[in-house]
Amino acid sequence: MENIGLAEVAAVLAEPSRATMCLALLDGRAWTVGELARTAEVAPSTATEHVHRLTEAGFVAAVRQGRHRYVRIEDERVAELIERLAQHADHHPPRGLRASIRAGKLALARTCYDHLAGRLGVALRTGMIEAGILDVEHGLNLTEDGAKTVATLGIEPVRSSKRPLLKECLDWTERREHLSGSLPSALLHRAVDAGWLRLTGNRAVAINDSAREPLARLGVDIDLVSAR
Numbered sequence: 421m422e423n424i425g426l427a428e429v430a431a432v433l434a435e436p437s438r439a440t441m442c443l444a445l446l447d448g449r450a451w452t453v454g455e456l457a458r459t460a461e462v463a464p465s466t467a468t469e470h471v472h473r474l475t476e477a478g479f480v481a482a483v484r485q486g487r488h489r490y491v492r493i494e495d496e497r498v499a500e501l502i503e504r505l506a507q508h509a510d511h512h513p514p515r516g517l518r519a520s521i522r523a524g525k526l527a528l529a530r531t532c533y534d535h536l537a538g539r540l541g542v543a544l545r546t547g548m549i550e551a552g553i554l555d556v557e558h559g560l561n562l563t564e565d566g567a568k569t570v571a572t573l574g575i576e577p578v579r580s581s582k583r584p585l586l587k588e589c590l591d592w593t594e595r596r597e598h599l600s601g602s603l604p605s606a607l608l609h610r611a612v613d614a615g616w617l618r619l620t621g622n623r624a625v626a627i628n629d630s631a632r633e634p635l636a637r638l639g640v641d642i643d644l645v646s647a648r
Contacts, residue, residue, distance in 0.1 A: 432477045433505065437462050438470045442479065442493075442502045447623040448534040450483050450490035496600065499533030500589055527593045528646065529617070529625035534605040536617075537591050539645050540627065541598030544607075545588075547639025548599075560586045562603065570603070573634055574614070577606040607638075 433439050437460040444459045445451060451459075457467035471491055474480045479498050483490045493499050529540035536544060548554045553566030562570070562585065570577075577585060580602060589600040598604075611617040616631035627642050635642055 428477060429501075432473060432479060433502075435470070436460075437466070438474060441467075441470060441474070444622070445480065445491070445493045446499055446502060446533055447531045447619070447621075448493075448499075450485075450492040452488065452490055456491065493533060496533055496583065500600065503532050503537070503592060504590055525620070525624040525626075526622075529627060530623040531608070531619070531625060532589060532591075532598070532600065534608060535589075535598070535600045536604060536608050536625065537589070537598050538593060538625075540625070540640070540642075541604075542591055542594045542596045543640045543645045544604075544635075544638060545597055545599045547635075547641075549639075551637075551639035553638065554586070560588060562586065569637060570607070573610065573637065575603070575606050575610045577602040 433442065440460040441456045444456065453467050453471055454464055456471065457464045460467060460470070462470070471480065475482060475491075478494055480491050481494045483492060493502075527538055529536060529538045531537065532541070535541070545554075548566065549556055551566075551569075552563055553569055555561045555563050555566075579585070584601045585603050586599060587601040588597040590596075591598045608617070611631065611634075612619060614630070614634070616628055616634055618626040618628060620626050627646065632642055
């Protein structure tokens with residue numbers, strides 16, 4: 421997105437169908453154009469045009485798997501941009517029971533690209549700080565004890581010069597920060613693989629009872645998170 425101007429960014433996301441596609445892609449998965457078409461409620465040919473525009477603007481990248489072509493968000497910076505813009509959007513109250521239930525699930529726990537957001541994501545940041553796992557006095561860092569804790573939980577972040585271990589990301593439903601970066605990404609993948617959390621589709625994340633002990637070690641009480 422280095423060479424795209426502010427006006428073009430605004431124009432790309434100003435179209436409702438493209439904005440809907442981008443919000444759907446925040447679940448971190450690769451989607452087919454057909455799936456995006458159904459989500460945005462547009463014809464496949466129209467969805468193809470929108471995907472082409474998003475690709476040109478550097479928002480998404482195409483991934484080929486055999487004969488199939490998938491689309492996913494280009495990188496974490498794009499995901500953070502979309503999440504932050506969603507914070508400033510005019511969120512109308514959900515209409516109908518189904519929409520209200522879905523909104524509640526997204527507010528409780530959801531994916532933001534490849535890390536956790538919602539009340540659970542914010543609670544993780546707060547809990548890890550209070551438990552001494554993270555140090556915020558000298559930037560955002562993993563403490564020595566924190567490194568031991570995440571290691572014993574089987575959380576193994578990929579170290580890369582292109583992506584920070586930890587970064588704060590403003591949560592649009594909570595209006596407080598949750599954590600992004602390679603460590604929160606590894607945490608989400610570990611939680612799903614271990615069955616602590618379950619991806620239910622449309623970005624929502626279900627908290628299983630098996631998450632109680634590991635999340636408590638990260639300073640999170642799932643009963644308090646779910647009770648709100």
